[in-house]
Structure formats: C-alpha cells, structure tokens
Amino acid sequence: MAGATYAHDLTVIVPTYNESGNVAELVRRTALALEGLNAAILFVDDSTDDTADVVREVAKTAPLPVSVIHRDEPVNGLGGAVVEGFQAAASAICVVMDGDLQHPPEKIRELYARVSEPDVDIVAASRYMGGGDASGLADVTRHLVSRGSTLVTRAMFPLRLRHVTDPMTGFFAIDVSKLSLATLKPRGFKILLETIVRTNLRVAEIPFDFADRFAGDSKASLMQGVRFFQQLTLLRFGKMSAFAVIGALGAVANVAIVWLLTEFGMDYIWAAIIAAEVTIVANFLLIERFVFYDMKGAARGAWRRFASSFVFNNVESAVRIPVMSLMVSSWGMPSPIATAITLAVAFVIRFTFHSLVVYKP
Ligand code: GDD
Ligand code: MN
Numbered sequence: 192m193a194g195a196t197y198a199h200d201l202t203v204i205v206p207t208y209n210e211s212g213n214v215a216e217l218v219r220r221t222a223l224a225l226e227g228l229n230a231a232i233l234f235v236d237d238s239t240d241d242t243a244d245v246v247r248e249v250a251k252t253a254p255l256p257v258s259v260i261h262r263d264e265p266v267n268g269l270g271g272a273v274v275e276g277f278q279a280a281a282s283a284i285c286v287v288m289d290g291d292l293q294h295p296p297e298k299i300r301e302l303y304a305r306v307s308e309p310d311v312d313i314v315a316a317s318r319y320m321g322g323g324d325a326s327g328l329a330d331v332t333r334h335l336v337s338r339g340s341t342l343v344t345r346a347m348f349p350l351r352l353r354h355v356t357d358p359m360t361g362f363f364a365i366d367v368s369k370l371s372l373a374t375l376k377p378r379g380f381k382i383l384l385e386t387i388v389r390t391n392l393r394v395a396e397i398p399f400d401f402a403d404r405f406a407g408d409s410k411a412s413l414m415q416g417v418r419f420f421q422q423l424t425l426l427r428f429g430k431m432s433a434f435a436v437i438g439a440l441g442a443v444a445n446v447a448i449v450w451l452l453t454e455f456g457m458d459y460i461w462a463a464i465i466a467a468e469v470t471i472v473a474n475f476l477l478i479e480r481f482v483f484y485d486m487k488g489a490a491r492g493a494w495r496r497f498a499s500s501f502v503f504n505n506v507e508s509a510v511r512i513p514v515m516s517l518m519v520s521s522w523g524m525p526s527p528i529a530t531a532i533t534l535a536v537a538f539v540i541r542f543t544f545h546s547l548v549v550y551k552p
Contacts, residue, residue, distance in 0.1 A: 195368065197282045199256070201230040201303050203296075204276035206269050210290040211242045212406030215249050221288075221296040222254045228303070231256040233280060234290070235272040237265035269361075269410075270377025270385065283368040287361065287382070292405035294362040301397055302364035312392035314364045315383060316399040317357035323398030333411075340419065343539060346546035347423060347431060348388055349486070353552050355394055358384045362399065365392075380415055430482055434542050437477045441470040442534075471504045478545065486550035500549045504541070511537050 203221060207214075214234075221232055236243045236259055243261040250257035260279060265271065273287055286302050288294045298316055306314045318325035319341065325334065341359055345352045352358050363383050374389050375382075387394055445466045452462035475497055479487070491499070511533050518529040 195283070199229050199231045199280075199282040200284065201225070201228060201299075202276070202280035202282045202285045203230065203232045203299060204273060204280065204285050204287045205232060205234045205290045206272040206276070206287070207234050207236045207238060207242050207290040208269075208410050209238045209240045209242060210407055211238070211240050211245045213291050214242060214245045216405055217290060217292055217296065218249050218253050218257055220292070221299065224296045224299055225255065228300070231258070231281065233257075233276055234259040235276045235279075236261045237268070237272060267377045269380050270375075270382040273382045274372060274375055274377050277365075277367045277370070277372060280367060283366055284364060285367050286364045289361050291407060291409075293402050295399065295402055298362070298397075298399050299364075302362075305395060305397060306364035306366060310393065311395040312366045312369045313383075313387065313394045315355060315357060315360050315394060315396045316362040317355075317360060317396045318399065318401045319356040320396055320398045323357070324400040326401065336416070340416075342547070343543050344384065344423060346543040349546050349550070349552040351388055354396070355387065356396060358387060380411070381419060430546075431542060433482045434478060434545070435538065437474060437481065438538060438541070440477075441474045444473065445470045467505075467508055471501060474504070475500045483545065483550040486552065491549070491551060496549050500545065503544050503549070507537055507541060 203225075205217065218232060232253075232255065234243070234246045234257075236246070238261075243259050246257065246259040250259075260275060262272065262275070267274075276287070277285060284303060284306055286299050288296065288299065294316065302314050302316060305311065317323045319338075325337065337359070341357065344358055345355070348358075359381055360383060361380070365386070369392055370386070370390060375385055376389075377385055386392070448466035448469060449459070449462045452465060453459055457465075478500075479493075479496070487493075515526075515529045515533045518524045518533070519526045524532075
C-alpha cells in the first residue's frame with residue numbers, strides 16, 4: 192500500500208481476554224509514554240467479562256484515541272486477534288503489546304523509533320538478549336518451558352532465527368504496509384514467529400524486562416503448548432520429518448543387525464554395541480546427505496561435524512537406557528510407554544543438538 196495515507200503514525204494493538212482490571216492502568220501508562228506522538232490504542236477483545244465496556248469507559252477521558260473491536264465469535268485466538276488489529280489499524284506502524292502490563296508501555300517509543308528506520312520492518316522486544324530480563328515468568332517451570340521451546344524453535348529455523356533471540360515474544364513493532372496479511376495463518380499465541388517465518392521481513396531486536404502481571408491471571412495453558420508444537424511442526428514439516436524418518440529407519444536397522452549377529456552366534460551385548468555404532472554412523476551420513484545438505488558450508492568441517500554427532504549420539508543412548516529402566520522400575524511405567532517417551536524426548540533433543548551445534552549456522 193505504498194503512498195497510502197493514515198490517520199495515525201502509530202497504533203498500539205492490545206489483544207485482550209478478560210483483562211478488565213488492567214485496562215485503565217495500561218491506557219494511563221501508554222498515554223503518558225506516548226505524549227506528543229500521533230498514536231492510538233486499539234484493543235482486540237475476545238473476553239467473556241466486561242473488558243470491552245471498561246475500554247469504552249476509559250476511552251471517554253483518555254488523552255489519545257482508544258477504541259475496541261469486540262469479537263463475539265473469536266477465530267484463531269490471540270494470533271487471530273492480532274491480525275484483525277493489523278487489518279483495522281489506521282497506521283502503517285503497529286506495536287503489539289499484551290494487556291496485562293507484562294510489557295512495559297515505556298518501551299513502545301523505542302520500538303517505534305527503531306522500526307521507523309529504513310533497514311528494518313519488524314522490531315522484537317526480547318527477554319533473552321543481553322540487557323533483557325525474563326524474571327516475570329512466574330516460576331521455574333514456566334521459565335524452563337519458555338527457554339526450552341525457544342531453543343527448539345530456533346533449531347528448527349536456524350537461518351531465519353539466527354539473530355532472533357526471543358521469537359516467542361508477544362511485544363513487537365511492525366510496519367504492516369510491508370506485510371501481506373493473506374500469507375499469515377495465525378494459530379494461537381505465536382503470531383510473531385508466524386510472521387517472521389512466513390515472510391522475509393527484516394527483523395531487529397531490542398532488550399526489555401518482562402514484568403509481573405498487573406492484575407488477573409495468565410491465559411497460557413497446556414492446550415496452548417500443544418497448539419504451539421502443532422504450529423511448529425506445520426511450519427517446519429520438511430526438515431524435521433526427514434530427520435524423523437531417518438531416525439526410524441535407523442531403529443529398524445538396529446533391530447535387524449542385532450538379530451542377524453546373534454543368529455550367527457554373537458553375544459547379545461556385542462551385537463547390540465555393533466548395531467548401535469553402525470546405525471549412528473549411517474544416521475550421520477544420511478542426515479548429512481538428506482537433512483542438513485544446505486548447511487555443509489557451516490562453520491564446522493566435516494570431521495568435526497561427524498565427531499560431535501558421534502559423541503552426542505553415544506552419550507544420548509548411554510543416558511537414555513538407564514533413564515528408561517528407571518522409569519519402569521521406580522515409577523512402575525509399562526516398558527513400551529517408557530520406551531516411546533524416552534525416544535520422543537531423545538528425538539527432539541537430538542534434532543535440536545544437530546541443528547544448533549553440529550550444523551551451527
Ligand atoms: N483477543 C485475545 N484472544 N486475546 C488473548 C487471547 C485470546 O484468545 N488469549 C490471551 N489473550 C491476551 C491476554 O489477555 C493478554 O493480554 C495477552 O493475550 C497475553 O496473554 P497472557 O495470558 O498474559 O499470556 P502470557 O503472559 O502467558 O504470555 C505472554 O508471554 C508469552 C511468552 O512467555 C504473551 O506475550 C505471549 O505472546 C508470549 O508468547
Ligand atoms: Mn501475560
């Protein structure tokens with residue numbers, strides 16, 4: 192939309208789901224922080240409480256234009272709400288910010304200034320780059336889940352996310368005039384990741400301190416987590432599924448080799464060791480050829496790639512087998528389930544390691 196004229200220079204899009212206790216304070220701090228700018232606040236609300244009414248009430252006395260789109264039949268959750276905000280915004284530049292004040296409105300001005308520079312289209316506010324802080328992540332578990340899923344995500348898109356330390360942040364600025372909204376298939380929480388991976392918009396980051404919630408409760412849930420992994424695998428079906436297929440072939444080959452060698456009278460332990468080492472080497476050759484073929488110009492030479500892959504896979508099987516028997520003996524878990532769980536976890540860790548370390552971009 193080159194040359195389009197807009198009513199505002201900046202729209203702050205705030206997706207909300209039952210945040211009535213946060214609206215007044217958020218508008219107050221945002222208005223104060225944006226004094227002198229031609230900015231507006233747009234809430235996109237899917238609430239079942241009175242959040243939308245509170246917004247309309249607060250808008251009456253706010254020092255900047257405040258409006259709300261209330262969706263009676265929300266589609267695509269948080270991501271869908273943000274895209275609807277992009278469509279309705281009366282400005283090219285939008286800042287997306289949570290409605291619970293975990294994202295400090297005082298940072299908006301910096302995001303806006305940076306995204307207005309000619310070399311970037313998206314500016315993400317990062318909890319994880321130097322100078323940022325994620326201490327608002329409620330507890331150790333949330334922290335680990337956030338860190339872990341960030342690592343896996345970056346492993347899946349090593350080139351695109353090379354310089355993006357916090358692809359799951361919900362606080363970012365974007366020049367929507369550069370974005371064709373039809374390319375997005377928003378699902379759930381991770382709208383920024385979706386936008387970065389599906390476009391080639393140029394991304395920069397600035398650090399920020401993730402604060403505690405002002406009022407109300409988080410809407411993050413196990414279901415959100417499941418949706419997130421679905422989104423990830425859909426976005427990155429290619430590489431990861433090829434890696435999985437090769438891993439599965441290896442498992443079958445492993446069993447076949449053990450069977451063959453013991454048939455010829457070899458001791459089971461020796462047969463298992465030989466089968467494991469043969470499949471580890473074959474696995475490396477296959478992923479080198481079929482999965483990470485585009486990453487061979489990586490910083491590491493072929494022998495170092497092989498050595499790190501070989502050592503990792505040996506350590507991984509050496510750890511997985513005792514963990515599995517522990518799950519069976521101390522937790523009473525049926526052994527097929529313990530096998531499946533440890534294999535699935537090992538698969539994700541193995542993929543992450545190969546993507547980030549062996550084939551370091
Ligand atoms: N419109 C709409 N629809 N808004 C929603 C929905 C929805 O279905 N679900 C949640 N929201 C709003 C919340 O009201 C809040 O303003 C914002 O989205 C973030 O939701 P929280 O419940 O506060 O989630 P969080 O703090 O756990 O997640 C935040 O941090 C994550 C990283 O740890 C968000 O910023 C995420 O985007 C981010 O990935
Ligand atoms: Mn929050």
